[in-house]
Amino acid sequence: MRAPLIQILLFSLLNSGSIMAGLVKSDTEDFIDWWPHTVFYQIYPRSFKDSNGDGIGDLKGITSKLRYLADTGITATWLSPIFQSPMIDFGYDISDYKAIQPEYGTMQDFEELIDTAFELGIKVVLDFVPNHSSDQHEWFKKSAAREPGYEDFYVWHDGIVQENGTRVPPNNWPSVFYGSAWEWHEGREQYYLHQFTKEQPDLNYRNPKVVQAMDDVLLFWLNKGVAGFRIDAVNHLFEDESLKDEPLSGKTTDSLSYDYTKHIYSRDLPEVLEMIHHWRQLLDDFSAKHPERPTRIMMTEAYAGLTQLADYYEDSNGVRGSHLPFNFHFITDVKGDSDARDYVYNVEKWLIYMPRGHAANWVMGNHDNPRVASRFGPASVDAMNMLLLTLPGVAVTYNGEELGMVDYRELSWEETVDPPARNVGEKLYQEVSRDPVRTPFQWNNETNAGFSTAAKTWLPVHPNYLELNLEAQKVANRSHYQVYKDLLELRKSAIMRVGRFNIEPLTRWVFAFKRSYPNFESIITVINVSDKEQLVDLSEFLSQPKKLVVEVSGVDSKYQPGQSLAASALLLAAREGLVCRLV
């Protein structure tokens, strides 16, 4: 029933030559491909499910929960790093790109994960961390020892000797995680660059051998059946060869803080785009060679400007790059006190900058940022999931957001393990720690929320798990989880895939958007981002004064699915969202 409807819509679309904002497709194949309308569910492996009772999540644990993803209606997942690592930055410091971290399992466990995912119709995307390896990687050890072929695998420099004989780093660049971005290496007697922790030396992408070695890594995992990669910190790949001092930002006098300089020589260099194009080509070539398999895709992580992110999609010469440059605006540009205009502006600006023929994407959370319930307040959980899941294009959900999990802000200094938090010390750790958003997934009300049978888990479980857990939300009549699931069900309808899109602020605090297509019932999402009840008139927005029928309502809503509403006077509770069908 679903596929033919899409074909009909598609056919009429192509014939009318019309173009829809958000999910515009000039090209039929892309349009019906698996990825432009998918929800990507981010799994943070360390905290998802522990299968062997050591207090640390693992691959067998993930495999055992893939059925949960499928039951929820999730068809794609991206996994934070699962590769061999000393775990200084919890897997973002890789010591062997082709091996599984032993505490997470074996290569066989990974193959079983892929097979099970395949059976359940779930695509698996891996995290690719190209900017830096671990200092425990063979390449770094060889490079430090100046072994032939590896001398220039990393960014090395003698440093500068001052008049009184003191040696200092080549420039003033600070690391993202606090402190100088340069570390003296006793063995090689040179400084090496590290944009993150000192245990994460930056690879040198000006060396073709590094590019080759990384291509090899990508092909290795593609051959294992992964659907693509999410590329970490991509805008940090290149540094200006002059290694000049960066101008000061004026934001802080602390020369060790990342905010100290304007990162004009260490971030967002034009060469980044060339690398993205190179990897896109590799993926496209692989996809072309394996037409029986799904298209292999690339998602990129960069907190960068709109113009740049738009160029990642496709540059001014029409060269395609990242399928999905992550759109973090709901994390960075709207806050608990944002009004309706801020939301509308954030949606519109992405659609305006995104080149035509691409899929929009919306990221609501990840393992680096506070959770929705903590950023916007627990009352906003359903409305934010409605926003995320009814906008056109791809949605990215961080694990636990379907339950409305809350940051565990009360973690003590002793319990804190996140490197940037440890770096800034006991007084300031709470301001930067990412541990509160990484606590174990809350499956049920048993020991450790059903995450693990261990006496102690790697991060403590949030004590609210007795009430807030999946099992409870499954049996409850209404819950965040059920709202989430209903929204995924609604996404399956053709209108959500191809419907034209428009969005408007109705009042200072309420905005609405609509997916519509001639002869189909439109879907309307209305959201009140204020802390007070709001009365709105939707008639003008809807243009035809028809009847609204509730499709999905929040946990505390007085409206029930199926209930009819008058468009001219709709009362929304504080932070309420509502998804309706226009009949």
Ligand SMILES: *[C@@H]1O[C@H](CO)[C@@H](O)[C@H](O)[C@H]1NC(C)=O
């Ligand atoms: C050398 O000079 C720098 C300032 O240029 C100063 O920070 C450093 O402490 C001096 N070192 C010695 C050994 O005097």
Ligand SMILES: *[C@@H]1O[C@H](CO)[C@@H](O)[C@H](O)[C@H]1NC(C)=O
């Ligand atoms: C634990 O969860 C189960 C299933 O949701 C429920 O039946 C039981 O009452 C809960 N027990 C406690 C102590 O909350």
Ligand SMILES: *[C@@H]1O[C@H](CO)[C@@H](O)[C@H](O)[C@H]1NC(C)=O
């Ligand atoms: C679900 O709703 C029914 C009827 O409205 C009620 O009797 C029942 O107690 C509710 N169950 C829970 C778990 O709230």
Ligand SMILES: CC(=O)N[C@H]1CO[C@H](CO)[C@@H](O)[C@@H]1O
């Ligand atoms: C969102 C995200 O994945 N952030 C990562 C960016 O890269 C650094 C270093 O690899 C990680 O620490 C972050 O978690």
Ligand SMILES: CC(=O)N[C@H]1CO[C@H](CO)[C@@H](O)[C@@H]1O
């Ligand atoms: C009129 C009104 O509702 N104002 C409040 C709406 O919610 C925001 C965000 O919480 C408050 O700042 C306003 O005072």
Ligand SMILES: [Ca+2]
């Ligand atoms: Ca384990």
Ligand SMILES: [Ca+2]
């Ligand atoms: Ca770099």
